[in-house]
Every structure is written in C-alpha cells, then in structure tokens.
Amino acid sequence: MSRLLMTGNAAAAWGARLAGVEYVPAFPITPQTEIIEMLAGWCERGEMSARLTMYESEHSMVTGAASAAATGVRTFTATSSQGLLYAMEMVFAAPGWRAPFVLVNVSRALASPITLEPDHTDVLAARDSGFIQIHCATCQEVLDSVLIAYRLAEHPRVRLPVLVNQDGFHLSFTREPVDLPEEARVRAFLPPFDAHQAGFRASRPVSQVVAVLGGSPYSYFRYQVHLAQREALDVYDELAAEFAAAFGRHHGAIETYRCDDAEVVFVLIGSLAGQAKQAADRLREAGLKVGVVRPRLLRPYPASALRAALRGKQAVAVVDQNLSMGSGGVLYAELAGALQGCEYMPLLVSFIGGLGGRDIGDAEFFAMANEARDAARRREVPEPRLLYTARELRELRKLQAIAGTGGVQEETR
Amino acid sequence: MKTAANILGDALFATGYEVQDAPRYGAERRGAPMFAYVRAADRTIVERGAIVTPDLVVVADAGLLGIPAAGVMQGASEATWLFVNSTEPAQAIRAQWRYPGQVVSWPAGFTPPAMHNAAATSASCAGAAARMLGVIARETFESALIAQSTGRSAGAIETTRSQGLAAFDAMGGVDRCVPEGGEHPATPPASPDWIELGADDAALAAPDIYAQATSEQARTGLWRSHRPVIDYEHCNRCSWVCSTLCPDSAIRVDEDRTPRIHYDHCKGCMVCVLVCPAHAIRQVSEQAAQAQEIEP
Amino acid sequence: MSEQPYKSLKDLPRSHALSPGTAMCAGCGGLEALHEALDVLGRKTVVVNAAGCMTLLANYPYTPFHGSWLYTSMASAPAGAQGVRDALDILRDRGRLADTDDLTAVVLTGDGSAYGMGLSATSAAIERGLDFIYLCYDNEGYGNTGQQSSAATPHAAKTSTSAGTQGYAGEKKDLFAVWAAHKPSYVATVIGADPLDLARKVQRAAALKGPRLILALAPCPTGWDFDPGDTVEIGRLAVKTGIWPLKEYADGRIVHTRVPNPRVPVEEYLTRQGRFRHLFEPERNDALIAAIQARVDRYWDDVG
Structure with a gap:
C-alpha cells in the first residue's frame, strides 16, 4: 500500500483500475473529464487491461454501459451534472435491467443559469431511478467506494447499478493523501465479475427488457428493484465490515461524528461534512454540544440508522446543498419522513446552502446550530432558510447594474 | 368499438346524463379484438376503468363468443343483457353459448352491414344499444352519429347515419329492455388478500424471457x-x-x-x-x- | 445462413427465424421485411431495439425470437449495440466466449428513430466502425403513435399532424445518402415485397464486417390507410413506379439492383393509399401529383 497525493477524479480512476474494470464507455464533461482521460491513458499504454469507447453523448454512454454489463463484463463510466441529466432516460431504465455497473458522478450544479461549480441537485434528480447512491466526503472514500460499489452491484441479492458521488472541485480537483491499496488485496476483496447465467450467448438466447402490459406485472418488476435496494442495506453493512477488515477503513451507511451526547446535530451529505465537523468542534468549545450525521448511502435510504443516531437529540439542522423548487431541501423532506411517528425525535430545521459552489463558513454553521437550538426551545419549526447574506445581495445588485435592469425601475427592485 | 362507445356516449350526454366512455387498448394493433366502455348516470360518475358488472354487453364480432380468452362474457350475470351483431336467432345464440342472461340479436329480415365496414358496424351496434337502453330520442341519436363522423366524406357520413338509424329503428321490439343498473350492494367488499412481496432472484425479477418463441402461445x-x-x-x-x-x-x-x-x-x-x-x-x-x- | 448466393426464389430459406403471435398489425410490411431478413441472418443474432412499433414484438412473457433481444430507448439503440458488441469482443479476447457463442448485433428501429432521434447515435456508431447491422423498418411516420409526420414522411402525404389539403410540406430525408456519406461497409434499400432482392442484400451484408444498413420501406396498412392484403402490391408499386429505388452501396459505389423500365406512373401507387386520397378527392391536385412524378423522374434521370 502506498500513500499518494491525488484528486478525487484520480481516486475514481484508480478505483476503476484496481477493480479490474474491463469496459469504460466514456464522454467528457467538466469536472469529470479527468477520470476518463486517466483511464484512456492507462488503456492506451497497456497499464490497464480495459477497452475504452468514446460515445457521442451521455445518453448513449449509459446505454452502452448497461448493455455491456448485461452482456457480462465489468463496466465503469462517469459523468456529471448536465451529462447525468442528458442520460437520465437510461439512468432510470438501467436498474430494471438488473445489470450491475458503477457510475461515478461528479456533482455540479445544474442550469439555468449554467455554472461549473458543485451542488447536489444533479445527483438527487437521479434519486428515484433505482441506482444505488453512495456519497463521498474525501478522495479516499471515492476510491474505496468504487471498490465496495462493485461488490454491492454484483451481489446476487442486489444486481443493480451503483452511483458513486463526489463533489466537483471540492473533491474532483482537490489533491489530498490517499492510500492506494495493493492490487492483490483488492482482488481478494473483489474477485472478477461473475455474471452467472446473465448475458447474450448464441447457445443461451434471451429476450431482455421487454414491455409488460398492465399495472400488475409492472408493479411486480418495479417493486423488485425497490426490494433489491432494501436487500442492499444489509449487504452494504456486511461489505463495509469486510472492507474494514481488509483495508482498515470503515465506511458505514451513515457516518456519525460526536453525536453521542450532542444536543444539536447537522445532517448533510458530501464533502461539506468536513466543514460541519470543524464547526462542531468549535461550537463545543463555545459550549453547545454539536454533532454531525452524514448519510453515505442515500439509496437505499438508511432510515433506521438515522433514527437511531438522531433519537433523543434536541434539534437537527439539515443542510441541503440542493433545491427542490417549490418544496425546499430534499434531505430535509426525506428525513422528516423517516422520523415521522418515532418517539423522542428532534425538531428539524431546514437550511438551503452551498448552491452552485457557494461556501459555507464557520459563522454560518454557528448561526444554524443556534437557530436550530432556539427553535427546539420554542418548539416552533421555522421556515426553511436560504443561506444568503446582505453583502451577497449588494454584490449581486452591482452585477445587475452592469447588466442593465431590463426596464425594471430602481424603486421596484 | 371505440366509435360505437363515442356515439353512445355523445347521445347519452345530449340526453342529459353524466357520461364516461373509454376505449381499452392492449399491445395489439388494429385488427386485434378490443373493448370500449360506456357509463351513464344521473349524477357525477366517480368510478373509472373497466366495468366489472355490466348491464349490457354489445358484441360486434360474434366470432369472439366462442373464444374464452376474448373475455366477452366477463362479469356477465343473469341480469346482464347481451346484444350480438348476428342475424342468428337470439335463443340459438343463448343456447349455444349457455349465456346466463337475456340475449338479443338482429330481428329477422334485418341485414346488418358487413363486418369489415368498421364505421357502419360501429354505428349499427350503437343503434341497437341505444334502442335497448330506450332513453335516447331518435333525433339525439342521429346527431351523435353525425357528430362522430366529422371529418369523413359526405358519403361516409351518410352511410354511418343511415346504418345507425336503420339499426335503431329495427330494434323497436326491444325498446328499453335494459333496466337501469342498481346501487352497489350494502355489504362491504371482501378482503383484497394483500401479501408481503419478497425479493426474488434478479434473473426472475427482471422482465426477461429465457424461453424461445413463446409468442406462439399468443393466439393472434x-x-x-x-x-x-x-x-x-x-x-x-x-x-x-x-x-x-x-x-x-x-x-x-x-x-x-x-x-x-x-x-x-x-x-x-x-x-x-x-x-x-x-x-x-x-x-x-x-x-x-x-x-x-x-x-x- | 446459406453460404451459396441466392440465385432464385427457390433458394430462399423455408424455415422462419421469427415466430408468429406478435402484436404487429395484420399486413405489417415492416414485420414482413424483418422476418425475411432474420430468416437469412439466422438465430445467432441479438436484436437491439429502439422505441417504435416493434417495441412490442416482445411483451412479457411472449417473444417471437429464437435468438436474443434487448430493448434500449428511442435514441440509443446503436449505443446498445456498441455496448453489446464491445462486451462480446472483450469476452472473446479473454477466452470467456466461445466463437460458436458469438452473436451478430442487429439494431432494429423504425424511421422515427433512424431518421431522427437516433441519428446522432447512429452516425457515431458508424464513425466508430461498429460491427453491426442496422435494420430500419421505414413506414414513413411515427406509426406506433398513430402516424404523425416524421423525417421519413414523403412530400404531400397525409399524416395525423399534416392532415391539410397539401399533406406533409417537407421532403423525405435521404437516409441512404446520409449513411453512404459516412462511408460504411454497406448500405441497401429493400422491400419485403421483393424477398429475393432483400435476401441477397442481407446475405451480402452478413458476409461483411463494420456498419451495415438494411433500409426497408414498410408499407403500413394503418398509417398509410390501405387494406392489409395490399401490402405486397403496394410494395411492388413503390418499386415499379421508381418511388422506392432498390439499390446498394459498397466500396464507394452505388448500384441499382432493380431498375423499373418502363416506370409505372406514380399515380398508380398514390391512388392505392388513403394518405394520398386528398390528391384525387374532392378535386384532383394535378400540380402536386405532377411534382411528385417530376421528383421521381429527376432521380432516375440523375442516376442515368
């Protein structure tokens, strides 16, 4: 095992290489492109024994990935943002094929307006697709999660594609130390893909992915994907334990940080968790017992683990780096659903922050924790809040002044 | 049959009823047997989908009666009237297929349009049904026939109109024979027998067909x-x-x-x-x- | 598949590789061409399908195939074929697939996908040199949804979105030329009504590698509004009038495999179909009929 500085993108590429991936359908998009460039270089130089095919769109790329997986080869692909959305028809179709493969999504905020910086609205649009979703907070986790993802995807009780998510820029372009596991040990943890009887062979014809008539067979097949996801909850725990035994790093379905005695807990996903942990430490120094809960698995949703972690807390500040227009934060609504009807459950307070890569600093984590605690004391659920300051609005007005007001009068603005 | 249902729906609506009509499509294309439903009531209709207990079943293709898979008799009871687009005597049809309720076919001497003339067949079947319900005035039915032919040639409109009315007139002997359906029974329905669905092996749980040429079991x-x-x-x-x-x-x-x-x-x-x-x-x-x- | 070239109709396969019992319309010209092509290709095929009429060839638990089938989406069937082909190659290279277990990837789409939504994926598959056969059943409209106009709809045809007195205002896209411009291995037009010409072309395509298109005009009783029994006759008229030239492209050359001489006036083809009835009723539209004839004449003048 060697310890190297590498970006999240490099970690994803190394994950695919160490996993013994045989096929890589590819298409470029910022901030993911580096992954396929690295893989292409390795394939070209013979350092990785895989075939990389450039497709002409993400929609075709995901079709190709699912088709190759259905034919019985270990397949890896990656995309981001608009690309994930362009592929969305096939992202929703592929889980029903029950063909296992891994897709790394590098989260980037969606148009409009178009931007390059991260938030999670892209990956959450794929939430209901049937893909399993693993959300990473460090570059190490990206690499490790790709390895675990193949075991999970190919597990006989699961057989579903897995999406491993990392934040654009904060992980994708950020170098940090990563333990690179030895190939032999990876192979012991992750043997070659056993497709069992799946795949197209002249001697074993099959008609795959056929239409059904009527809601009854449709309900059965769709619900089977859901049930396979529920199976994946248990399978994931087993695999995480096995991975920890082999490599000394445990990546649970949820990560908890200083939660045991916490009064207020931040719930959030992705690399922003680091900021939250640091804020929790400082808040504790200031006298407020704060913890952090970070779901790594978002699909299947680890509801019982979240209930166990949050039971008895006073307040939870859910920080959603996404926006469901007309409703609010996606994590908040999901968590409220998971806790509904449980005893000793905390008051939930919703914050929308970090859209399009906007930073969230210590001061804001302090304010969120205090607002959540105060709300719990008052037993009142405040309106969801967008993290947006007076200074930001002033700066925006300056931009609008340059852009012109489009006929809007000064006083009505 | 969709057109027949639309004609009947239009006529019942113009008469003052609340109406719901709908075709039911399968995977099959034109030429395959198909169903359509019409509901009429003097109050808002909240029920939707297939009619489970029909008051009247209209069969345009008598050939389907002998084929259980066609499901023509589904939901029919002693109280369900059956109209068959056939010149065979009703009693003979009833005996042949052991139909539990009342059967009506075309009266002696009436010549229905040829089956391959779908528009005329729809019009005449709608005419028979309208008369058996007995609540639709002749002029109202005529307007419905014309309305459903919109966009067709003048000749086609006239064929539809005359065939529909000829059927309506020919069925005077069974005017208003179908009584209005009753209310739902007061007893609560039986338990739906829900089960807890378990996860099956992925090979079984995917919409994949491992056997070959199974379409031969589909009787097109x-x-x-x-x-x-x-x-x-x-x-x-x-x-x-x-x-x-x-x-x-x-x-x-x-x-x-x-x-x-x-x-x-x-x-x-x-x-x-x-x-x-x-x-x-x-x-x-x-x-x-x-x-x-x-x-x- | 027979190794000997088909010399006469007597040589054509007598067993069918596609079973009956499908949901296609009675008299479907696309199904006719598909089964004739599969009869030649045999059962060692994986048919990768795009959304269209033939999506419902297989509906659970019924399939007409003796070989394999994979449904993808309207836009990405060639990408599905790419994934399958690449995976089969990988498996073969690694000794996990016996040569006898290998399959020919056959994309099957209608004109809606082939001329429109799937064209980008098709172009890319050709430029990558994908080893596949693309079989398009071209019924000149979005037939599965009730025949709206597509990029394959001929000028003046009535569709459910061009139901005015002049019919469809656009021109039928020349997909043969679009393919040929990519310089693929093989491109051919066929029609189910001429099974010998079709079988020869499919046989020739099967012997080649790389991207190959078999483009079948698919007379459509429902979409074109004619009696299902007339499917073959209308197909023959499409060829005899010169409206549907039977030709092939290989090695940079285009060869016409049937040259109608003398050509039957287009009117004979048009009058047989409800979708052109507005050219004759209530009044004859001589200008439009002449324009259609002129376009056909110009084509044949140009090819000499």
Whole structure:
C-alpha cells in the first residue's frame, strides 16, 4: 500500500483500475473529464487491461454501459451534472435491467443559469431511478467506494447499478493523501465479475427488457428493484465490515461524528461534512454540544440508522446543498419522513446552502446550530432558510447594474 | 368499438346524463379484438376503468363468443343483457353459448352491414344499444352519429347515419329492455388478500424471457374476421410465395412443399390470397369457417 | 445462413427465424421485411431495439425470437449495440466466449428513430466502425403513435399532424445518402415485397464486417390507410413506379439492383393509399401529383 497525493477524479480512476474494470464507455464533461482521460491513458499504454469507447453523448454512454454489463463484463463510466441529466432516460431504465455497473458522478450544479461549480441537485434528480447512491466526503472514500460499489452491484441479492458521488472541485480537483491499496488485496476483496447465467450467448438466447402490459406485472418488476435496494442495506453493512477488515477503513451507511451526547446535530451529505465537523468542534468549545450525521448511502435510504443516531437529540439542522423548487431541501423532506411517528425525535430545521459552489463558513454553521437550538426551545419549526447574506445581495445588485435592469425601475427592485 | 362507445356516449350526454366512455387498448394493433366502455348516470360518475358488472354487453364480432380468452362474457350475470351483431336467432345464440342472461340479436329480415365496414358496424351496434337502453330520442341519436363522423366524406357520413338509424329503428321490439343498473350492494367488499412481496432472484425479477418463441402461445388468430383457405388441388407447391410474404410467419411449408396456414396465429390480412400465383387461396368468412369446423 | 448466393426464389430459406403471435398489425410490411431478413441472418443474432412499433414484438412473457433481444430507448439503440458488441469482443479476447457463442448485433428501429432521434447515435456508431447491422423498418411516420409526420414522411402525404389539403410540406430525408456519406461497409434499400432482392442484400451484408444498413420501406396498412392484403402490391408499386429505388452501396459505389423500365406512373401507387386520397378527392391536385412524378423522374434521370 502506498500513500499518494491525488484528486478525487484520480481516486475514481484508480478505483476503476484496481477493480479490474474491463469496459469504460466514456464522454467528457467538466469536472469529470479527468477520470476518463486517466483511464484512456492507462488503456492506451497497456497499464490497464480495459477497452475504452468514446460515445457521442451521455445518453448513449449509459446505454452502452448497461448493455455491456448485461452482456457480462465489468463496466465503469462517469459523468456529471448536465451529462447525468442528458442520460437520465437510461439512468432510470438501467436498474430494471438488473445489470450491475458503477457510475461515478461528479456533482455540479445544474442550469439555468449554467455554472461549473458543485451542488447536489444533479445527483438527487437521479434519486428515484433505482441506482444505488453512495456519497463521498474525501478522495479516499471515492476510491474505496468504487471498490465496495462493485461488490454491492454484483451481489446476487442486489444486481443493480451503483452511483458513486463526489463533489466537483471540492473533491474532483482537490489533491489530498490517499492510500492506494495493493492490487492483490483488492482482488481478494473483489474477485472478477461473475455474471452467472446473465448475458447474450448464441447457445443461451434471451429476450431482455421487454414491455409488460398492465399495472400488475409492472408493479411486480418495479417493486423488485425497490426490494433489491432494501436487500442492499444489509449487504452494504456486511461489505463495509469486510472492507474494514481488509483495508482498515470503515465506511458505514451513515457516518456519525460526536453525536453521542450532542444536543444539536447537522445532517448533510458530501464533502461539506468536513466543514460541519470543524464547526462542531468549535461550537463545543463555545459550549453547545454539536454533532454531525452524514448519510453515505442515500439509496437505499438508511432510515433506521438515522433514527437511531438522531433519537433523543434536541434539534437537527439539515443542510441541503440542493433545491427542490417549490418544496425546499430534499434531505430535509426525506428525513422528516423517516422520523415521522418515532418517539423522542428532534425538531428539524431546514437550511438551503452551498448552491452552485457557494461556501459555507464557520459563522454560518454557528448561526444554524443556534437557530436550530432556539427553535427546539420554542418548539416552533421555522421556515426553511436560504443561506444568503446582505453583502451577497449588494454584490449581486452591482452585477445587475452592469447588466442593465431590463426596464425594471430602481424603486421596484 | 371505440366509435360505437363515442356515439353512445355523445347521445347519452345530449340526453342529459353524466357520461364516461373509454376505449381499452392492449399491445395489439388494429385488427386485434378490443373493448370500449360506456357509463351513464344521473349524477357525477366517480368510478373509472373497466366495468366489472355490466348491464349490457354489445358484441360486434360474434366470432369472439366462442373464444374464452376474448373475455366477452366477463362479469356477465343473469341480469346482464347481451346484444350480438348476428342475424342468428337470439335463443340459438343463448343456447349455444349457455349465456346466463337475456340475449338479443338482429330481428329477422334485418341485414346488418358487413363486418369489415368498421364505421357502419360501429354505428349499427350503437343503434341497437341505444334502442335497448330506450332513453335516447331518435333525433339525439342521429346527431351523435353525425357528430362522430366529422371529418369523413359526405358519403361516409351518410352511410354511418343511415346504418345507425336503420339499426335503431329495427330494434323497436326491444325498446328499453335494459333496466337501469342498481346501487352497489350494502355489504362491504371482501378482503383484497394483500401479501408481503419478497425479493426474488434478479434473473426472475427482471422482465426477461429465457424461453424461445413463446409468442406462439399468443393466439393472434382471434383477430380475424375472415380467413385464408388453401385449395390444395390448385396449390402448385411453389414452396415459398405465401410462406415468405406472410408478414407473420404464420404459413409454414412441410417437407413435401405443402404450405400450412397456422390458424392460431393468422391475423387474416389476406396477403397470401392476393399473392398466390396459382390463385389457390381464397378468403372465407371466419364465422362460416368456424361453423363448418363445428358441424363438418 | 446459406453460404451459396441466392440465385432464385427457390433458394430462399423455408424455415422462419421469427415466430408468429406478435402484436404487429395484420399486413405489417415492416414485420414482413424483418422476418425475411432474420430468416437469412439466422438465430445467432441479438436484436437491439429502439422505441417504435416493434417495441412490442416482445411483451412479457411472449417473444417471437429464437435468438436474443434487448430493448434500449428511442435514441440509443446503436449505443446498445456498441455496448453489446464491445462486451462480446472483450469476452472473446479473454477466452470467456466461445466463437460458436458469438452473436451478430442487429439494431432494429423504425424511421422515427433512424431518421431522427437516433441519428446522432447512429452516425457515431458508424464513425466508430461498429460491427453491426442496422435494420430500419421505414413506414414513413411515427406509426406506433398513430402516424404523425416524421423525417421519413414523403412530400404531400397525409399524416395525423399534416392532415391539410397539401399533406406533409417537407421532403423525405435521404437516409441512404446520409449513411453512404459516412462511408460504411454497406448500405441497401429493400422491400419485403421483393424477398429475393432483400435476401441477397442481407446475405451480402452478413458476409461483411463494420456498419451495415438494411433500409426497408414498410408499407403500413394503418398509417398509410390501405387494406392489409395490399401490402405486397403496394410494395411492388413503390418499386415499379421508381418511388422506392432498390439499390446498394459498397466500396464507394452505388448500384441499382432493380431498375423499373418502363416506370409505372406514380399515380398508380398514390391512388392505392388513403394518405394520398386528398390528391384525387374532392378535386384532383394535378400540380402536386405532377411534382411528385417530376421528383421521381429527376432521380432516375440523375442516376442515368
């Protein structure tokens, strides 16, 4: 095992290489492109024994990935943002094929307006697709999660594609130390893909992915994907334990940080968790017992683990780096659903922050924790809040002044 | 049948009823048996979907009666009236198919339009149904016939109008024979027998077909109103023309070069009749062919 | 598959590789061409399908195939074929697939996908040199949804979105030329009504590698409004009038495999179909009929 500085993108590429991936359908998009460039270089130089095919769109790329997986080869692909959305028809179709493969999504905020910086609205649009979703907070986790993802995807009780998510820029372009596991040990943890009887062979014809008539067979097949996801909850725990035994790093379905005695807990996903942990430490120094809960698995949703972690807390500040227009934060609504009807459950307070890569600093984590605690004391659920300051609005007005007001009068603005 | 349901729906609506009509489509394309439903009530209709207990069943293709898979009699009880687009006496139909309720067919002397004329058949079936319900005035029904022919040629509109009205007039003997359906029974419905669905093996839980050529179990022969019949005395055993050009691969050639039509699957397109170089295939009405099969 | 070239109709396969019992319309010209092509290709095929009429060839638990089938989406069937082909190659290279277990990837789409939504994926598959056969059943409209106009709809045809007195205002896209411009291995137009020409072309395509298109005009009783029994006759008229030239492209050359001489006036083809009835009723539209004829004449003048 060697310890190297590498970006999240490099970690994803190394994950695919160490996993013994045989096929890589590819298409470029910022901030993911580096992954396929690295893989292409390795394939070209013979350092990785895989075939990389450039497709002409993400929609075709995901079709190709699912088709190759259905034919019985270990397949890896990656995309981001608009690309994930362009592929969305096939992202929703592929889980029903029950063909296992891994897709790394590098989260980037969606148009409009178009931007390059991260938030999670892209990956959450794929939430209901049937893909399993693993959300990473460090570059190490990206690499490790790709390895675990193949075991999970190919597990006989699961057989579903897995999406491993990392934040654009904060992980994708950020170098940090990563333990690179030895190939032999990876192979012991992750043997070659056993497709069992799946795949197209002249001697074993099959008609795959056929239409059904009527809601009854449709309900059965769709619900089977859901049930396979529920199976994946248990399978994931087993695999995480096995991975920890082999490599000394445990990546649970949820990560908890200083939660045991916490009064207020931040719930959030992705690399922003680091900021939250640091804020929790400082808040504790200031006298407020704060913890952090970070779901790594978002699909299947680890509801019982979240209930166990949050039971008895006073307040939870859910920080959603996404926006469901007309409703609010996606994590908040999901968590409220998971806790509904449980005893000793905390008051939930919703914050929308970090859209399009906007930073969230210590001061804001302090304010969120205090607002959540105060709300719990008052037993009142405040309106969801967008993290947006007076200074930001002033700066925006300056931009609008340059852009012109489009006929809007000064006083009505 | 969708058109018949629309005509009936229009007429009932114009009469003052709340109405719901809908076709029910399957995977099959034009030519396959299809259903349509009409509901009418003097209050808002909240129920939707297939009618489970119909008051009146209208069968445009009498050939479907003998085919259980067609489901023509589904939900029919002693209280359900059955109209069959046939000139056979109603009592004979009732006896032949052991129908539990009352059966009506065309009165003696009435000539219904040919089955392949779908628009006229729809109009006449709607006419029979309208008269059996007995709540639709003749002028109202006429307007509905015309309204549903919008966009067609003047000749086609006139055919629809005259066929529909002829049927309406011919059925005077059974005017208002179908009583209005009653309320739902007061007893609560039986338990739906829900189960906890478990996860199956992925191979089973995917919409994949591992067996080959299972479509042979689908009896598309039900679609036919006419069938091609090979006159083997004239067939010149060319060994390929009908079999190759049959879109459905429903004609197989034996070892001795004799073509065999698979009637379970033949949809009755009649391509083979028109392409046979020896003119050895003729078109026979399905009803006549079936009758011959039953009483050879 | 027969190794000997088909010399006459007597040589055509007598067993069928596609079973009956499908949900296609009675008299479907696309199904006719598909089964004739599969009869030649045999059962060692994986048919990769795009959304269209033929999506419902296989509906659970019924399939007409003796070989394999994979449904993808309207836009990405060639990408599905790419994934399958690449995976089969990988498996073969690694000794996990016996040569006898290999399959020919056959994309099957209608004109809606082939001329429109799937064209980008098709172009890319050709430029990558994908080893596949693309079989398009071209019924000149979005037939599965009730025949709206597509990029394959001929000028003046009535569709459910061009139901005015002049019919469809656009021109049918020349997909043969679009393919040929990519310099693929093989491109051919066929029609189910001429099974010998079709079988020869499919046989020739099967012997080649790389991207190959078999483009079948698919007379459509429902979409074109004619009696299902007339499918073959209308197909023959499409060829005899010169409206549907039967030709092939290989090695940079285009060869016409059937040259109608003399050509039957287009009117004979048009009058047989409800979708052109507005050219004759209530009044004859001589200008439009002449324009259609002129376009056909110009085509044949140009090819000499």
